[in-house]
Amino acid sequence: xxxxxxxxxxxxxxxxxxxxxxxxxxxxxxxxxxxxxxxxxxxxxxxxxxxxxxxxxxxxxxxxxxxxxxxxxxxxxxxxxxxxxxxxxxxxxxxxxxxxxxxxxxxxxxxxxxxxxxxxxxxxxxxxxxxxxxxxxxxxxxxxxxxxxxxxxxxxxxxxxxxxxxxxxxxxxxxxxxxxxxxxxxxxxxxxxxxxxxxxxxxxxxxxxxxxxxxxxxxxxxxxxxxxxxxxxxxxxxxxxxxxxxxxxxxxxxxxxxxxxxxxxxxxxxxxxxxxxxxxxxxxxxxxxxxxxxxxxxxxxxxxxxxxxxxxxxxxxxxxxxxxxxxxxxxxxxxxxxxxxx
Ligand code: AMP
Ligand code: MG
Numbered sequence: 001x002x003x004x005x006x007x008x009x010x011x012x013x014x015x016x017x018x019x020x021x022x023x024x025x026x027x028x029x030x031x032x033x034x035x036x037x038x039x040x041x042x043x044x045x046x047x048x049x050x051x052x053x054x055x056x057x058x059x060x061x062x063x064x065x066x067x068x069x070x071x072x073x074x075x076x077x078x079x080x081x082x083x084x085x086x087x088x089x090x091x092x093x094x095x096x097x098x099x100x101x102x103x104x105x106x107x108x109x110x111x112x113x114x115x116x117x118x119x120x121x122x123x124x125x126x127x128x129x130x131x132x133x134x135x136x137x138x139x140x141x142x143x144x145x146x147x148x149x150x151x152x153x154x155x156x157x158x159x160x161x162x163x164x165x166x167x168x169x170x171x172x173x174x175x176x177x178x179x180x181x182x183x184x185x186x187x188x189x190x191x192x193x194x195x196x197x198x199x200x201x202x203x204x205x206x207x208x209x210x211x212x213x214x215x216x217x218x219x220x221x222x223x224x225x226x227x228x229x230x231x232x233x234x235x236x237x238x239x240x241x242x243x244x245x246x247x248x249x250x251x252x253x254x255x256x257x258x259x260x261x262x263x264x265x266x267x268x269x270x271x272x273x274x275x276x277x278x279x280x281x282x283x284x285x286x287x288x289x290x291x292x293x294x295x296x297x298x299x300x301x302x303x304x305x306x307x308x309x310x311x312x313x314x315x316x317x318x319x320x321x322x323x324x325x326x327x328x329x330x331x332x333x334x335x336x337x338x339x340x341x342x
């Protein structure tokens with residue numbers, strides 16, 4: 001059964017509500033909570049009531065509209081109960097009541113956070129309710145990322161970027177909701193402005209190496225800025241304009257033609273285990289917009305193994321020259337990683 005606009009509309013609506021909720025928290029109620037779920041990490045990953053609130057809104061919409069579908073999502077009901085004290089729970093339920101127009105119970109919150117978990121279906125969704133939580137806490141950029149996997153392939157996405165258009169592009173409207181699926185808009189990814197509703201189709205840029213705009217993470221722990229700098233030099237991109245931005249919005253920039261290359265190269269000391277919800281929406285957007293996404297070895301990202309993503313790093317490019325530049329960047333990466341191993 002093809003997916004229709006009417007079926008996706010409630011998920012788009014829920015994504016907009018999640019943007020609304022997270023913006024209210026970011027403006028007025030920022031408190032950092034710490035997860036302690038991964039002993040391999042040197043410092044705990046942050047989470048906020050907005051991460052839980054956004055996933056509650058989305059889980060509620062999936063229960064109503066895609067009750068059978070499996071979901072791979074970052075947050076969980078157990079963790080919400082363990083980490084969020086009564087005062088913070090009351091605050092998020094008050095904010096949810098404002099955004100949804102109805103009060104929800106703690107039992108509903110837990111159930112919606114766990115919506116779709118454990119179900120293995122041919123269509124799976126991924127949910128990252130706030131990607132770039134560190135950016136969110138720093139009052140910087142973040143994204144709400146929903147991916148659609150069909151038979152393990154990242155074919156679709158909804159991505160809410162409340163600050164899209166700030167920093168790299170000179171768009172006057174602020175914020176965009178990106179949507180793509182092969183059954184919708186003839187498979188062409190779309191951006192809807194959050195300020196004026198303006199809709200446009202996405203296509204990667206045709207810029208060559210001499211005009212490249214490159215994006216990388218803000219957070220030093222997430223990628224090695226030193227290695228990326230060495231790769232840029234080797235690939236002849238040392239003079240390219242370089243921007244830093246949090247979250248998977250970097251993929252939306254490449255898909256929109258506002259940036260041309262996104263490099264994510266782990267630090268030599270990284271023990272980070274990648275998860276599908278961080279990558280699926282961006283990969284779907286960029287590939288459908290004509291770009292290329294590989295890991296550092298030039299392989300496609302593997303979304304077939306549940307929440308774990310086995311690949312190392314990511315190279316996202318506009319695919320200029322039939323992928324020739326992407327290939328030379330991969331060669332530069334192999335050289336730099338080889339030096340570090342030597
Ligand atoms: P960024 O593109 O830098 O904003 O990346 C945000 C994502 O990085 C978050 O969703 C985290 O899941 C992920 N992340 C957190 N810590 C690390 C780490 N040490 N290495 C790689 N990725 C990380
Ligand atoms: Mg994330």
